[in-house]
Amino acid sequence: MTCMEIEKGDASHAENASGSGTGTGSEAPAYTADEEKRVRRRTDFVLLPMFCAIFALGFLDKTALTYASVMGIRSAAKLTIAQYAWLGSIYYFGYLAGCYPMSVGHQRLPASKFTAATIILWGATTLLTAALLGFLESTIAPATIMFTAEWYRKEEQSTRVGIWGSFSTWGGILGAGVAYGLSSREVEAKWGKSGTVMAIPSWKGLFLFLGGLTVLIGLIFLIVVPDTIDGAFFLSSRDKEVAKLRTLENKQNISEKHWKWYQVREALLDPAVWLLCALTVLSYIPNGGITNFYAIIVMGMGFNVQEALLLSMANAWLSIGVIVTMWAADRIKCRSLAGIPLTIVSIVGGVMVWVLPRSQKIARLAGFYLSLAFAIPTFVAMTLLASNIAGRTKKTFVTGLVLVFNCTGNLIGPQAFRDKDAPVYAPALLTFVVCNAINLCILVAFFLYYRSENARRDRLYGKPLPDEDQFVDLTDRENKSFRYML
Template sequence: MSVEERRLLRKLDRRILPITCLLYLFAYLDRSNLGNARLQGLAKDVLGGDPTGKKFDWVNSIFFLSYIICMVPATLLAKLLPPRLWLGSAAIGWGICSTLMSTATNQAGLMAARIGLGVFEAAFGPGIPLYFTLFYTKHELGLRLAYWFGFAAVAGAFGGLIAFGIQHVHGTIENWRLLFIIEGIPAVLLGLIALAFLPDRPETTKFFTEEERKLALARANCDTSGDIGYHINKSHIADAFKDWRIYLGGVIYFGANAALASISAFLPTIIKTFGYTNALAQLLTVPPYAVTAVVITISSWLSDRLLTRGLFIVISSAVGGTGYLVLLTVAHNDHVRYFATFLIVSGTYTTIGLVIAWYAHNLGSETKRATGTPLYMAIGQCGSVLGTHLFPTTEGPRYILLFLLLAALLFLGSVCASALTSHYRYENARRNRVYGKRLPNTRVDTSELADRVSTITFLEIIQLQGSTKH
C-alpha cells in the first residue's frame, strides 16, 4: 500500500468510523433497551403486570416486523440518494421514535413507537455494509465492519451500565421512562452530525481533494467494475432473489439473530435466575458484552488477513451453540452458567459481524448488494421475531426447550457456513481452472452479470499482457 493510500485510509477512518459506530451504538441501545426497562417496572406500569410475559414479547417483536418489511425497499432507495442524507435522516427518525416510547401509557402506544423505530432502522442497518464498500476494499472491510457491529456489544455493556445507574435514580418520572429519554435523544443529535459530516459517494463528496477522489475511485473498483452511481440495475435485483447462496446466508443469519434477539431482551432476566438482584443482574450483563467486543475485533482482523470468513463463522456459531448446551446441562453451578453467557454473546455477535462482511464483497454489483444484503438480513430478522418470544415467564427459570432450540439453530448455522465456504472454494478453483487466474491490478466487468461473470478469459489475459509490453 502506498503512502498516499495509507493517508487516505486514515482520513476515511477518522471521518466515517466514529460517526457510524456511534450511530449503531444508539441504534442498538434503542432497539434493545426493553430488556432493561422490563426490570425497571415497564410491564407493571404499561402492560397491566403482564404475568405471562406475552404482551412484552409482542412489544419487543413488533419492531422486527416493520424492520423486515422495509429492509429491501429502504436499501434500494438508499442507492438513489446521497448517503449522508439517508443515514442522517434515519437516525433522527429512530431517535424520535425511541424518545416517544417514554410517553406511552398502554401497550398500543409502545407498539406504535416500536413500529416507527423498525421503519427508520431498516434504512440504516443494511445500508451501512453497502456504504462501507464504497470506500473500503475486501482486505479492509471485515475489520471496519467489526468495529461498527462491535458497537452492538458495546451497546449491551453500555446499556447495562446506564440501566444500573438509572436504577438508583429517584426522580419525578419512572426509571424506565427516563431510560428511553436518555438513550433516544443522542440518536437525534448524531443524525444531525451525520447530515453535516458523513462523506457522500466518492465521486460526489466534497470530503476529498481531486487526487484523493481519483485514488478512492480506483480503490472502490480495484477488483470489479459494476453499476456505480445513483441508479439501479433491475436485472441485478432479480439476480439477487434467484441466488440460493443468499438464502443459505439467511439461514445462518436466522439462527444467530434468534440468539441475539433473545439475549438482547432477556440476558438480564437469565442472569437474574442465577440468584442475583435486579440491579446486580443489570450490572453483570456488562462483562460478556465487553469480552465480545474484543473477540469480534480479533476474529474479523484475522479473517481480513487470511481472506477467509466461512471458517471463522463455522467456529463462532458453534461456540454460541455450546454456550446454550452448557446452560442446559449445568443446573447448579452459577459460575459456569454465567461463563456460558460469555460463549453465547461472543459466538453470536461474531457470527453476525462476519456474515455481514462475507456478503459485502461476495455480491458482485452495488444493486445486487443493495438487494441481497437486506434480503438475507430480512430472513435473519425473522429469527429475531422468534427470539423475542422464546422466554415467557411461565418457562423459567430453566428454559430447557428454549435453550435447546437456540443451540440447534446455531449449530445448524455452523453446518450451513461449512457448506457455503466449501462451495465458494470449489467454485473459485473451478473458475481458475477453466478460465485462468485473474491478473493483479485488472478488473472484472460486473455491470451486466454481477457475480455470475466468469472472470477474465484467456484471450483477455493475452490482450492485457500484450498491452503492458507496449
C-alpha cells in the first residue's frame, strides 16, 4: 500500500464532503457560521464534561498516594523516604507497560468503547491497589489527542485542552477535601471525640471513594461519548456533515487503521518529535516528584497533617493559569511562546523555596505554589502533538513515544528526594528549577523551528489550499499543504 491510497470509507467521506460544496479558497463555505457555532456548542456540551472528569480523576488517583503518605500509609507499611519514593516510581512502570498497547488500541479499536473500558478497569484497580493504576490510566493521552484532532479545528484545540487539562488541579479540591474529612474523622475517633471508630484506615477509604467514582465515570463515558462523528447522538444528520467539514483544515485522517512503518521511520528522524520528547521528560521530572511528595514537602515547612491536606486545595490557582495560557495561545496563534510566562513563574517559585530560610514558611509556601506552574509545558506539548503531527501511524507512534518519556520523567522525579535531604530537599528543588530553565529554551526552539518550516513551505509550494489531500493518510512532512501551529 502506498501512502496515497485511500480507504473505501474515507473515499465515501470525501465524496460526501465535496458534494456538500466545500470548495477551494474562492468558493463559499459549505456551512454557515451559525451552523458551526451550533455544532461546536453541542460537541462541547458532551465532550468537555467527560474529559474534564477523567482528567480530574486521573490526577486524583495519582495524588491519592501523596495524601495517603501523611494519612498513615507510610507508618502502616513501615516505609522510609527512599522506599516511598520507589512506591511512587513503581506506578509508572505500569504506565510504561501500557503506553504502546493503549496507543495501538486507540488506532485499531472503537475509540470511545476502548477508552471507557480502560477507565472502568482503572477504577476497579484503584479499589484494589494504587500500584496497578498506571497501565490503565495511560489511555487518557491517546484518547484526548485523537478526539481533539477529530472534533475540533486547530485554533480551537488549545483552549479545549486547557479547560479539561485544568481539571487536574480543580479535582485536587475534591481530593483534598475528602482526604481532610477522612483524616479528621479518624483523629476524632482516635482521641475519643466521636463515638464511632472507622472500620478501615482513612487512607484506604480514600482509595475506595476515588475508585468507585472512576468506575461510575467510565460507565457514563461509555454511554454518552461516540466513537466517531457519525455515531454522535447529539448531532443531527446536517450537524454531522458540518462537524466533518469544519475540521478538514486539520489535514489529519484519523480513520486509517493500517500500520505504516515508513511513518515510524519519519517520526524517528523528525527533530520536532525529539523536541517534544525532551519537553515532556523535563516537564514530568518535577511532576513525578511533586505529585508524590507534595504533602511531605508542605509538612516539612512546619504545617501539620490536616493543614497540609487543606493547603493542597490552593493548587487550583494553576487551573486558572492553564486556562488563561491556552486561551491566549489560541488568540495569538502561538502556543510555544504562550507557555513561557508561567514557566518563568515556576522557576521563580522554585528558587524561593530553595533559598528562603525555613523560618519564612509562608513565603516558602507561596513560592512552592508558584513552582507548580512547571505543568504548563506539558499542556503545550499535548496541543502540539494533537495539531502538528499528522499521519495516523505517525501520530500513534509519537503518542506512545511521548508517553514513554512521560513515564521516564515521572520515574526520575521521586528519586530526587533522599532521606538525608529532608525536610528541605534542596537538591530536588534545584533539579526542578534546571528542568524548567531548559524547557524555556525548548519552547523558543519550537517557535523558531515551526516558523521557519512554514515559511520554507510557503516559498516552495505557495499558500495551502483548504481542501487539498484531506482524505489521504499523509504525514505532516508529506502533505505540502500542511502548516504547523506555532
